[in-house]
Amino acid sequence: MGLATVAVPYATYLRVYEPLAAFPEPERTYWKQYVASGAERTAQDELRQSLADLVPVPPVPVPVHESREAFVAVVDDVAHICPWRTRLRAWLALDELTGQLPAPLLDAVLPPVVRAAAAADYERWRMANPDALPWIRSATWHVPVRWFALFDDAERTFEPSGVTEDTSGAGEKQPTAPVMRYRTAMVEARRRVARGLRVLRDTLEEGPLIDGLVDLGRWLEEFHPRSLVELDYGGLVYAIPEARLAADHSAALVAEGLAALRGGDSTRASEAYTRLTDHWRGIRELQYAS
Numbered sequence: 700m701g702l703a704t705v706a707v708p709y710a711t712y713l714r715v716y717e718p719l720a721a722f723p724e725p726e727r728t729y730w731k732q733y734v735a736s737g738a739e740r741t742a743q744d745e746l747r748q749s750l751a752d753l754v755p756v757p758p759v760p761v762p763v764h765e766s767r768e769a770f771v772a773v774v775d776d777v778a779h780i781c782p783w784r785t786r787l788r789a790w791l792a793l794d795e796l797t798g799q800l801p802a803p804l805l806d807a808v809l810p811p812v813v814r815a816a817a818a819a820d821y822e823r824w825r826m827a828n829p830d831a832l833p834w835i836r837s838a839t840w841h842v843p844v845r846w847f848a849l850f851d852d853a854e855r856t857f858e859p860s861g862v863t864e865d866t867s868g869a870g871e872k873q874p875t876a877p878v879m880r881y882r883t884a885m886v887e888a889r890r891r892v893a894r895g896l897r898v899l900r901d902t903l904e905e906g907p908l909i910d911g912l913v914d915l916g917r918w919l920e921e922f923h924p925r926s927l928v929e930l931d932y933g934g935l936v937y938a939i940p941e942a943r944l945a946a947d948h949s950a951a952l953v954a955e956g957l958a959a960l961r962g963g964d965s966t967r968a969s970e971a972y973t974r975l976t977d978h979w980r981g982i983r984e985l986q987y988a989s
């Protein structure tokens with residue numbers, strides 16, 4: 700079985716899709732043609748390519764050339780584009796990885812000379828592109844709590860697993876994974892960030908939760924106001940039992956907790972937060988299951 704057929708867990712994604720009008724020429728024309736071509740890409744496609752780049756010796760942690768691929772969302776006949784920007788995201792991920800793994804393990808996976816070369820390349824690139832930022836943020840084995848603050852439970856989409864329709868005439872059908880995602884308008888996401896920050900600052904001391912939401916709000920402000928914001932459980936759907944996935948209403952729990960804080964009900968807020976953290980602690984523990 701090759702990489703083309705392997706399902707690659709276990710990352711989740713927060714994506715921004717901008718309307719074509721947000722892109723300058725000639726990029727706008729390129730993406731318009733890309734949409735017209737009917738290209739359909741998935742997060743699994745991108746992850747498989749990233750894994751393929753790590754197979755050579757020495758590995759290639761950052762692609763030599765920036766990706767020309769994107770995710771496409773068409774809403775009300777308006778095409779929205781979320782460029783992969785794999786090269787930029789690889790540099791950012793490599794920087795984060797340095798602080799997450801023990802030095803001996805990191806050196807074994809990515810030798811120091813490989814990391815040093817990637818860091819030098821990034822420094823040169825950043826000088827020429829000081830304002831560049833990714834359209835996609837990712838996390839492994841969980842969804843950061845602050846991401847749920849951008850969405851309402853009514854914006855949740857859950858599709859159970861099934862099989863694809865056979866259109867080839869060969870009589871073969873392929874199983875499909877479940878889908879779990881939220882999607883909202885940028886204006887709603889920004890409004891919810893602002894409202895959530897007001898509540899947290901009025902009721903809690905400064906800390907990681909507030910800092911994370913501030914950072915998220917600043918990121919969203921960089922995009923076109925008519926963009927779409929999407930939270931995709933991505934490869935995590937392969938690890939979570941489907942019944943548990945179907946019962947997951949994490950955005951509702953975050954909204955419940957914020958509403959309780961706003962109303963001065965610290966007990967109800969604590970209960971909502973406990974249910975949320977217990978749910979995600981159980982999911983993160985799945986990575987240690989054999």
